[in-house]
Amino acid sequence: xxxxxxxxxxxxxxxxxxxxxxxxxxxxxxxxxxxxxxxxxxxxxxxxxxxxxxxxxxxxxxxxxxxxxxxxxxxxxxxxxxxxxxxxxxxxxxxxxxxxxxxxxxxxxxxxxxxxxxxxxxxxxxxxxxxxxxxxxxxxxxxxxxxxxxxxxxxxxxxxxxxxxxxxxxxxxxxxxxxxxxxxxxxxxxxxxxxxxxxxxxxxxxxxxxxxxxxxxxxxxxxxxxxxxxxxxxxx
Amino acid sequence: xxxxxxxxxxxxxxxxxxxxxxxxxxxxxxxxxxxxxxxxxxxxxxxxxxxxxxxxxxxxxxxxxxxxxxxxxxxxxxxxxxxxxxxxxxxxxxxxxxxxxxxxxxxxxxxxxxxxxxxxxxxxxxxxxxxxxxxxxxxxxxxxxxxxxxxxxxxxxxxxxxxxxxxxxxxxxxxxxxxxxxxxxxxxxxxxxxxxxxxxxxxxxxxxxxxxxxxxxxxxxxxxxxxx
Numbered sequence: 001x002x003x004x005x006x007x008x009x010x011x012x013x014x015x016x017x018x019x020x021x022x023x024x025x026x027x028x029x030x031x032x033x034x035x036x037x038x039x040x041x042x043x044x045x046x047x048x049x050x051x052x053x054x055x056x057x058x059x060x061x062x063x064x065x066x067x068x069x070x071x072x073x074x075x076x077x078x079x080x081x082x083x084x085x086x087x088x089x090x091x092x093x094x095x096x097x098x099x100x101x102x103x104x105x106x107x108x109x110x111x112x113x114x115x116x117x118x119x120x121x122x123x124x125x126x127x128x129x130x131x132x133x134x135x136x137x138x139x140x141x142x143x144x145x146x147x148x149x150x151x152x153x154x155x156x157x158x159x160x161x162x163x164x165x166x167x168x169x170x171x172x173x174x175x176x177x178x179x180x181x182x183x184x185x186x187x188x189x190x191x192x193x194x195x196x197x198x199x200x201x202x203x204x205x206x207x208x209x210x211x212x213x214x215x216x217x218x219x220x221x222x223x224x225x226x227x228x229x230x231x232x233x234x235x236x
Numbered sequence: 237x238x239x240x241x242x243x244x245x246x247x248x249x250x251x252x253x254x255x256x257x258x259x260x261x262x263x264x265x266x267x268x269x270x271x272x273x274x275x276x277x278x279x280x281x282x283x284x285x286x287x288x289x290x291x292x293x294x295x296x297x298x299x300x301x302x303x304x305x306x307x308x309x310x311x312x313x314x315x316x317x318x319x320x321x322x323x324x325x326x327x328x329x330x331x332x333x334x335x336x337x338x339x340x341x342x343x344x345x346x347x348x349x350x351x352x353x354x355x356x357x358x359x360x361x362x363x364x365x366x367x368x369x370x371x372x373x374x375x376x377x378x379x380x381x382x383x384x385x386x387x388x389x390x391x392x393x394x395x396x397x398x399x400x401x402x403x404x405x406x407x408x409x410x411x412x413x414x415x416x417x418x419x420x421x422x423x424x425x426x427x428x429x430x431x432x433x434x435x436x437x438x439x440x441x442x443x444x445x446x447x448x449x450x451x452x453x454x455x456x457x458x459x460x461x462x463x464x
Contacts, residue, residue: 182455204455205448209440216439227422233454234407235461236418 033195039076055105067144089183107173110152118145119206163219178232241287242295248280254326257314282354305398324391327369336423381436396449404457
């Protein structure tokens, strides 16, 4: 596929989840740790939307744009994030996520990181220790992520291919970003574990299950995808 | 090779002991499970012969260290008369490790006189055991998938930590003898998740249940490798 921007207009794209089901929280979260989570997610979501708009417009779905607007409306301060143990691994992950073309935008942002985001939102929306506002945001975030991954899978199938043709491309392009995830383990547990019950292992389990399922739906061999993820996790 | 053979030989003996514990708990399946135990004991004996034929002294100390945690869990489930927990632990998790290593080993087995026959027989037997356990659990949890998920998660918490941890501890040794530690680990994870699916869990739930516990072991492996 050409490494140029993919066509398609955001408003015309088909999406899996309707944002009609997703309402903004009536009261924004005020807890410091919750605001830290949303400051963190806003960085990733803004970067993703920026890349979708530049390189793969069909992924800039209405749900994703709506969700970024919700996050922008929060009064989050990035200073606590920058001062936290999360800062270094997050910056490393963001650096590896700075896609420079359509191919890496589709695979790194549209598939891998969107599944990571969905895993975080899935865990967060079910944690009883979070405020209703944060849980509502997590529901909105997950719906936005689903709309993108549905679109990304369709775009990948059309422009890159499926099955054995896709696997080597997926493995090569996704390696760096998946390999950067392990640095988040202790910081995520330290910051969010006790307060939220949001543990890195749960997020990683959700993430792997979601990504493997998406990859097999694209025809990739499950064993190969599992081996790829295992190799990246083991640093090999 | 000494560590791998130690684990294979003494691991098969633990497997025999576990099937005997299961036979004691269920009279109706007792004869069959005692036959499974005999098969496992024969694997241990044939692996010992292969070891001797190749002048490999099995590392008993390593095996004892790895198997101690497993024996503790087997005893715990046996004391609780929890046959189904033993079925998942032995019939699925432990057998998944065995299959994930014996199967690729066959590709290089000819480098070790006698190994092909011994490991091919063991692999076929382990698959037979897994098939029986799968049928048993499918019948037992027919229309009770949530209950089965509860059982799997209960057993996984320590079972995957223990047996998956052993897989991580032998990954480097597998690389040394010409296998891929990563591929074997992936084979165990994928194989075990597939068995849970065969009983009735959906793919996503099965993968999540296994990877939530397995992935941190892989990350831990990476930290250990980095630390040298």
